[in-house]
Amino acid sequence: MQRPDLNPIAVSMRALSKRYATGHQALKHVDLEIRRGEIFALLGPNGAGKTTLISIVCGIVTPSGGGVTVDGMDIVRDWRATRSCIGLVPQELTTDAFETVWNTVRFSRGLFGKAPDPAHLETVLRDLSLWDKRDARLMTLSGGMKRRLMIAKALSHEPSILFLDEPTAGVDVELRREMWGLVRRLRERGVTIILTTHYIEEAEEMADRVGVIHEGELIVVEDKRTLMKKLGKRVLRIELAQPLPALPPALAGWPLDLTDGGRRLEYQMGASGDNGDSVGALLAGLATSGVAVRDVESHKTSLEEIFVGLVSRRAAPEAAR
Ligand SMILES: Nc1ncnc2c1ncn2[C@@H]1O[C@H](COP(=O)(O)OP(=O)(O)OP(=O)(O)O)[C@@H](O)[C@H]1O
Ligand SMILES: [Mg+2]
Numbered sequence: 001m002q003r004p005d006l007n008p009i010a011v012s013m014r015a016l017s018k019r020y021a022t023g024h025q026a027l028k029h030v031d032l033e034i035r036r037g038e039i040f041a042l043l044g045p046n047g048a049g050k051t052t053l054i055s056i057v058c059g060i061v062t063p064s065g066g067g068v069t070v071d072g073m074d075i076v077r078d079w080r081a082t083r084s085c086i087g088l089v090p091q092e093l094t095t096d097a098f099e100t101v102w103n104t105v106r107f108s109r110g111l112f113g114k115a116p117d118p119a120h121l122e123t124v125l126r127d128l129s130l131w132d133k134r135d136a137r138l139m140t141l142s143g144g145m146k147r148r149l150m151i152a153k154a155l156s157h158e159p160s161i162l163f164l165d166e167p168t169a170g171v172d173v174e175l176r177r178e179m180w181g182l183v184r185r186l187r188e189r190g191v192t193i194i195l196t197t198h199y200i201e202e203a204e205e206m207a208d209r210v211g212v213i214h215e216g217e218l219i220v221v222e223d224k225r226t227l228m229k230k231l232g233k234r235v236l237r238i239e240l241a242q243p244l245p246a247l248p249p250a251l252a253g254w255p256l257d258l259t260d261g262g263r264r265l266e267y268q269m270g271a272s273g274d275n276g277d278s279v280g281a282l283l284a285g286l287a288t289s290g291v292a293v294r295d296v297e298s299h300k301t302s303l304e305e306i307f308v309g310l311v312s313r314r315a316a317p318e319a320a321r
Pocket of ligand 1 (some may be wrong): 020021023024025026045046047048049050052053091116296
């Protein structure tokens with residue numbers, strides 16, 4: 001449930017730029033608004049600028065240009081207040097090997113000036129299956145446990161906005177599913193979530209909206225479903241029993257490609273004028289033309305294929321230079 005007194009925009013970035021001391025321009029005029037309560041996935045290849053963007057919002061990196069507000073508050077002027085709204089799970093694991101799990105989350109909460117709340121910390125540790133490990137020193141934890149601890153640490157001060165920078169890198173499939181479940185539960189409680197990932201199925205599974213960043217530029221921001229509908233395609237592949245030398249004249253008006261030496265027909269579904277019954281009509285057309293079908297398979301473009309298409313389209317003029 002959204003509270004009416006809350007700002008509908010959780011994070012607003014305006015003309016955000018970053019040039020590092022090396023001269024490298026890691027972000028170029030990024031404008032982006034994160035809506036309260038959404039899961040926003042930031043996708044981009046290595047070095048695209050994802051961690052830089054997150055680090056600026058969290059006050060770890062100073063922008064060279066532009067500004068950020070969190071809950072309507074400026075991150076520079078209202079540093080303390082904005083930072084305490086945010087939980088950050090950084091890409092790099094940083095832990096004190098000799099500290100215990102319990103002390104780590106307790107200390108982290110204290111850093112944000114929040115009053116001690118053992119019950120909250122217990123809930124967080126239980127949610128992340130770390131309660132049994134509360135007295136364990138961090139050096140005795142497995143890699144996956146350390147990752148979960150980083151999330152527990154980020155949640156210790158009850159942030160309303162959570163940044164997860166590659167939360168499931170190097171995490172096994174089961175733990176990844178568990179973490180997805182946790183992220184969904186957090187969203188149900190009203191937490192706004194911004195995650196970066198290289199696992200595009202993660203964005204496909206989780207995100208409400210997707211942003212694609214490439215060489216410091218935000219090239220697409222779109223509702224995930226719209227993006228997949230707009231750029232995704234559905235193709236029907238029809239394997240023929242006998243190779244065809246050419247399309248039968250009766251099928252001349254159809255958007256069909258004859259491939260694989262005449263052994264396969266590819267039909268782009270969802271083209272304009274397609275009212276949903278075209279597959280049946282096409283198969284009937286093939287039958288009346290005496291074309292025997294061996295197999296039929298439909299294939300939907302994944303977010304991954306859309307992403308690779310977007311980034312390589314951008315990279316192509318670059319390579320030609
Ligand atoms: N402290 C720094 N000094 C100089 N250049 C930096 C610094 N931090 C990052 N960069 C450069 O800025 C660019 C963006 O880096 P960033 O870490 O934001 O990328 P990323 O999208 O998070 O990549 P990855 O997917 O590998 O985590 C890269 O070219 C990187 O080398
Ligand atoms: Mg990164």
